[in-house]
Amino acid sequence: QEAEKALVAQSAFKSLNAFISVPNxxxxxxxxxxxxxxxxxGPLSGKLIAVKDNICTSSLPTTAGSRLLRHFTSPYDATxxxxxxxxxxxxxxxxxxxxxxxxxxxxxxxxxxxxQVSASGQITSVGGSSGGSAVAVxxxxxxxxxxxxxxxxxxxxxxxNNVVGxxxxxxLVSRWGVIAYANSLDTVGVFGRNLGDTRIMFDALxxxxxxxxxxxxxHIRARMRSNVCMxxxxxxxxxxxxxxxxxxxxxxxxxxxxxWITTLQxxxxxxxxxxxxxxxxxxxxxxxxxxxxxxxxxxxxxxxxGVRYGERTxxxxxxxxxxxxxxxxxxxxxEAKRRILLGAYSLSAEAKDNYFIQAxxxxxxxxxxxxxxxxxxxxxxxxxxxSNAEGVDVLICPTAPTPPPELxxxxxxxxxxxxxxxxxxxxxxxxGLPALSMPVGGNKSNGIGIQVIGQFGDDHLVFDVAERIE
Ligand code: GLN
Numbered sequence: 001q002e003a004e005k006a007l008v009a010q011s012a013f014k015s016l017n018a019f020i021s022v023p024n025x026x027x028x029x030x031x032x033x034x035x036x037x038x039x040x041x042g043p044l045s046g047k048l049i050a051v052k053d054n055i056c057t058s059s060l061p062t063t064a065g066s067r068l069l070r071h072f073t074s075p076y077d078a079t080x081x082x083x084x085x086x087x088x089x090x091x092x093x094x095x096x097x098x099x100x101x102x103x104x105x106x107x108x109x110x111x112x113x114x115x116q117v118s119a120s121g122q123i124t125s126v127g128g129s130s131g132g133s134a135v136a137v138x139x140x141x142x143x144x145x146x147x148x149x150x151x152x153x154x155x156x157x158x159x160x161n162n163v164v165g166x167x168x169x170x171x172l173v174s175r176w177g178v179i180a181y182a183n184s185l186d187t188v189g190v191f192g193r194n195l196g197d198t199r200i201m202f203d204a205l206x207x208x209x210x211x212x213x214x215x216x217x218x219h220i221r222a223r224m225r226s227n228v229c230m231x232x233x234x235x236x237x238x239x240x241x242x243x244x245x246x247x248x249x250x251x252x253x254x255x256x257x258x259x260w261i262t263t264l265q266x267x268x269x270x271x272x273x274x275x276x277x278x279x280x281x282x283x284x285x286x287x288x289x290x291x292x293x294x295x296x297x298x299x300x301x302x303x304x305x306g307v308r309y310g311e312r313t314x315x316x317x318x319x320x321x322x323x324x325x326x327x328x329x330x331x332x333x334x335e336a337k338r339r340i341l342l343g344a345y346s347l348s349a350e351a352k353d354n355y356f357i358q359a360x361x362x363x364x365x366x367x368x369x370x371x372x373x374x375x376x377x378x379x380x381x382x383x384x385x386x387s388n389a390e391g392v393d394v395l396i397c398p399t400a401p402t403p404p405p406e407l408x409x410x411x412x413x414x415x416x417x418x419x420x421x422x423x424x425x426x427x428x429x430x431x432g433l434p435a436l437s438m439p440v441g442g443n444k445s446n447g448i449g450i451q452v453i454g455q456f457g458d459d460h461l462v463f464d465v466a467e468r469i470e
Contacts, residue, residue, distance in 0.1 A: 002047070002048070002143060003028070003029060003032040003046070003048050003090070004029070005140060006048050006092065006140060006141055006142055006143070007025055007028070007029070009139055009140040009141045010022065010092075010093075010141045012139075013135070013139045013141060015115075016114060016115055016116060016117075016126075016135050016139065017096055017111065017112050017113065017114050017115065017132070018050075018095055018096055018114055018131075018132040018133075018135040018136045018139070018141060019050070019093040019094065019095055019096065019132060019136065019141070020053045020061075020063055020065070020093075020094050020095065020096050020109075020111050020132070021053070021060045021061050021063075021093060021094045022060075022092070022093035022094075023059065023060060023091065023092075023093065028048075028090060028092070031090045032046045032048070032090050035088050035090065040088065041086070041087055041088035042087045042088055042204070043087075043200045043204075044084065044087040044088050044089040044143075044200065044201075044204055045087070045088030045089075046088060046090065047088070047089050047090065047143040047144065048089075048090055048091075048092035048142045048143050049084055049089040049090070049091060049092055049142060049143060049144055049145060049146065049201075050091075050092045050093055050094075050095050050132070050133055050136040050137070050141065050142035050144075050145040050146070051081065051084075051091055051092075051093070051094055051095065051133075051145070051146050052094070052095050052097055052130050052132065052133050052145070052146060052147045052148055053065060053094040053095055053096065053097055053132070054097060054100065054101055054148060054178060054179040054181075055078050055080065055081065055094075055146060055148070055177065055178050055179070055188075056074035056076060056077060056078045056081070056177040056178070056179070057074060057077055057078070057081050057091060057094065058073070058074055058075060058076055058077050059077075059091065060073070060091070060093070060094050061073045061094070062074045062094065062179070063094075063110070063111070064097070064099065064100045064101070064179045065096060065097045065098060065099045065100065065108070065109035065110055065111060065129075066099045066100060066110055066304075066310075066332065066333070066336070067110040067311075067331045067332075067333070068304050068306075068309075068310035068311055068328070068331050068332060069304075069309075069310060069311070070110060070311065071311060072309075072311075074177070076177065077177065078174070078176060078177025078178055079174035079176040079177055079209045079211060079212065080146065080173060080174055080177070080178070080188055080205050081177065083174075083204060083205055083207065084146070084204065084205070087204045089204075092136070092141065092142040092143075092145075093136075093142075095130070095131075095132030095133040095135075095136055095145065095147075096109050096111055096112075096114045096131065096132030097109060097128070097129045097130060097131065097132055097133075097147075097153075098128045098129035098131075098153075098335065099332070099333045099335060099336050100179065100181050100297070100301065100336060101129040101130075101148055101150055101153055101179075101181040101186075102129065102181065102297065102335050102336060102339055103128040103129045103335055103418065104125075104127065104128045104129070104152070104153075104156060104418045104419070104421040104422055105125040105126070105127065105128045105131070105407070105410055105418060105421075106125075106126050106127065106128040106129060106130075106131025106132060106157070107125075107128070107407070107410065108128075108129075108333050108334070108335040108336075109333075110333065113407065114126045114128075114131040114132050114135055115407055116135055116138070116160070116161060116404070118404065118447065119445045119446075122406050123406065123407050123408070124160070124404040124405065124406050124407060124447070125160060125404045125405050125406075125407055125410060126157055126160055126161060126404070127156035127157035127158075127159065127160035127161065127400075127404065127421075128153060128156065128157060129147075129148075129150075129153040129157075130145075130147025130148060130149070130153045130154050130157050130165075130189070130191075131157045131160075131161075133145035133146065133147040133154075133157070133191050134147070134154075134157030134158055134160070134161040134163055134165065134191055135157075135161055137161070137163045137191045137192065137193055138161040138162060138163050138193075143197070144190065144191060144192045144193070144197050144198065144200075144201050145190070145191040145192075146188060146189070146190055146191070146201070146205075147165070147188075147189050147190070147191060148178060148181070148186060148187065148188055148189060149165075149167040149187050149188075149189040149425075149429065150181050150182050150185045150186050150187070150293060150429060151182075151185060151289050151293060151422050151425060151426045151429045152399075152421075152422045152424075152425025152426060152429065153189075154166065154167050154189030154190070154191065154437075155167060155189075155399050155425050155435060155436075155437035155449065155451060156399060156400055156421060156422065156425060156437075156449075157191075158191060158399070158437040158438075158449055159399035159400050159437045159439075159447065159448060159449025159451075160400070160403075160404040160447045160449075161447070162439040162444050162445050162446070162447060162449075163191055163192065163193055163439070164191065164192050164193070164194060164195055164197075164198040164436065164437070164438045164439075164466075165189060165190070165191050165198075165436070165437045165449075166189055166190050166191075166198050166199075166201075166202055166434070166435075166436045166437075166459075166462075166463075167187050167189040167428070167429070167434065167435050167436070168187060168188070168189065168202060168206065168434050168459050169216075169224075169432060169433065169434045169456050169457050169458075169459055170185075170187050170214070170432030170433075170456075171214050171215055171216040171432070172206050172216055172221075172459065173187070173188040173202075173205045173206060173207075174188070174205075174207070174209035174211070174212045174215055175187075175188060175212050175214065175215075176209055176211040176212040176215075180296075180300045181293070181296070181297060181300065182292065182293040182295075182296035182297060182300070183214070183296055183300070184292070184296060185289075185292070185293060185296075185429050185430070185432075187429070187432075188205065190202050190205065194470075195438065195463060195466050195467055195470055198436075198463075199463050202459065202463075206459075208221065220379065220380070223379050223382065224379045224456075224457035227376060227377070227379040227457060236267070236270045236271050236272050236468055237270075237271035237272070239267070239271075239272040239273070239393055239394075239465065239468075240272070240273050240275050240375060240391070240392040240393050241264065241267050241268075241272045241273065241274050241275065241392060241393070241394060241395075241396055241465075242275050242276075242277035242373055242374075242392030242393075242394065242395040242396070243264060243274055243275065243276050243277060243395075243396065243397075244277050244278075244279045244282065244373075244395055244397050245276050245277065245278060246278060246279050246280060246282045246283060247279075247282065247397040247398065247424060249401065249423070251401045251402070251420070252398070252401050252402075253401060253402040253403060255403060255446065255448060256398045256400070256401060256402060256403065256448050257398075259398070259440050259441055259446075259448045259450060260396070260397065260398050260450060262440065262441055263396060263440050263441075263450050263469055264396060266468075266469060267396070267465075267468060267469065270468060272468075275390075275392050277373045277392060277395065278369075278373075279366075279369045279370070279373065279395075279427065280369065281362060281365040281366045281368075281369050282366065282369070282427050284362045284365075284366075285362065285366050285423075285426050285427040285430055286419065286420070286422060286423050286426055287359070287362070288358075288359040288360075288362035288363055288366070288430065289359075289422070289426040289429065289430060290342075290419055291342075291346050291355050291356060291358075291359035292356070292359050292360070292363065292430075293339070294339040294340070294342040294343035294346065295342075295343040295346050295347050295356055295359075296343070297336075297339045297340060297343050298339070298340045298341075298342075298343030298344045298347060299343070299347075301332070301336065301340055304328075304329070304332070305325055305328060305329070306325065306328035306329075310328060310331075311328070311331070312328050313327040313328050313330075313331065335415070338415060346359075363430045366427055366430045366431055367430065367431045370427070370428075370431045370433060370453075370455075371455075372388070372391075373391060373392055373395065374388070374391045374392060374393070374454075374455040375387060375388055375389065375390075375391035375392055375393055375455075376391070376393075376455045376458065378455060378456050379456060379457045380456055393454070393455075393458075393461060393465070394452050394453060394454050394458075394461065394462060394465045395452075395453040395454075396450065396451070396452055396453075396465075397424055397450075397451050397453070398424055398448070398449070398450060398451065399424060399425065399437040399448075399449035399450065399451045400421055400424060400425070400448075400449065401420070401421070401423060401424065402421075403446055403447040403448055404447040424451060425451070428451075428453045431456070432456060433453055433454060433455065433456055434453070434454045434456075434457075434458060434459040434462045435451055435452065435453045435454075435462070436451065436452045436462050436463065436466050437449035437450070437451050438450060438452070438466055438469065438470065440469060450469065452465050452466050452469070
């Protein structure tokens with residue numbers, strides 16, 4: 001039933017361009033029926049799950065939104081695809097994205113932009129880069145979805161599309177078979193129409209994977225579970241909610257600010273204590289992110305040379321301007337090229353000390369700021385295991401400074417303008433923290449998301465607190 005409705009929605013909302021490829025409808029419905037007839041494998045049994053197209057699937061192409069990979073089909077499934085299938089999920093299709101995950105509006109795709117129509121009839125940004133996944137969930141084209149979040153790519157589209165988006169702690173969910181953008185930040189995230197569905201998706205994917213060298217070991221997972229210095233979150237009266245005052249920036253839209261205030265008041269009304277928190281280096285986090293992420297891109301995208309990966313353009317590998325390598329690389333989109341150049345520059349001998357090294361230092365300061373703010377110690381640093389009674393259990397702030405902008409207006413934007421959309425999402429990415437974006441208040445169609453950020457490993461607490469807000 002739900003699957004049939006989703007297929008109807010897929011054709012009704014085709015113009016939004018959420019999917020790059022979908023399986024044959026008959027095969028898909030047969031798969032769903034088989035699950036429905038068999039004993040349920042779990043809460044995802046027979047559910048249609050959409051998958052961002054930078055995650056490898058052997059049954060459908062994996063393009064990462066790039067012209068270079070437009071004909072690529074992976075010979076294997078990513079670990080998370082195996083896990084989804086093992087829980088009975090059926091892959092609804094591969095969703096559209098900014099090329100390799102680089103962007104904030106899902107407009108930098110070889111397959112065209114993703115869009116949505118706002119309540120007032122305007123065509124607006126869906127956020128990015130996992131915009132296709134967010135739209136697919138918001139318009140009922142699937143039950144839930146998977147995306148990736150390097151600097152906000154799950155949370156920003158979740159906010160803009162009025163759905164829930166969750167970025168887990170770095171290293172909890174396997175990235176084996178996920179096409180790398182910036183490895184030190186890349187995190188698989190999940191989308192759902194509500195918190196319950198989103199948590200089920202996270203639980204289905206949260207497991208150690210020996211094939212991913214950054215996957216958190218069982219040993220660290222056990223330490224994270226025992227890192228309960230108090231029963232925080234369980235009892236809202238003991239909950240200490242941090243309000244990062246540095247996030248109250250001039251560019252903050254009034255409606256967003258009001259949603260933030262209402263959320264804080266609601267938690268206070270239930271007995272939680274609000275605590276103003278200083279996260280001073282946050283103002284430098286965005287610049288540091290846009291040095292570090294492109295640096296990693298310049299290295300990660302080097303393999304798309306038409307020999308090892310990517311499609312080779314035809315013609316001779318001649319001399320000077322007809323060099324085949326340059327032609328092949330020329331097929332990358334403008335944003336990908338820009339990031340490669342930025343990254344190559346900041347890693348060059350001339351610029352490295354002033355850019356890359358400085359950005360790494362800022363990243364450490366951002367992490368220190370968060371560790372100082374939280375009541376719980378960071379389980380990754382057992383040597384600093386003192387808890388801080390004055391600290392907070394979670395931080396609450398907006399996901400983005402404004403509601404979704406009109407797509408038309410983005411055309412004359414400078415790249416840096418798009419980067420500023422990520423100002424509230426990149427700090428948690430630089431520190432690898434769990435962060436969730438959810439729609440709030442009575443009007444859940446305004447494209448405004450509120451973010452709940454927890455200490456490293458406090459993923460379930462983030463959900464617990466979000467449930468208090470819902
Ligand atoms: N908008 C950010 C960027 O372009 C984040 C993207 C992401 O999280 N994949 O890098």
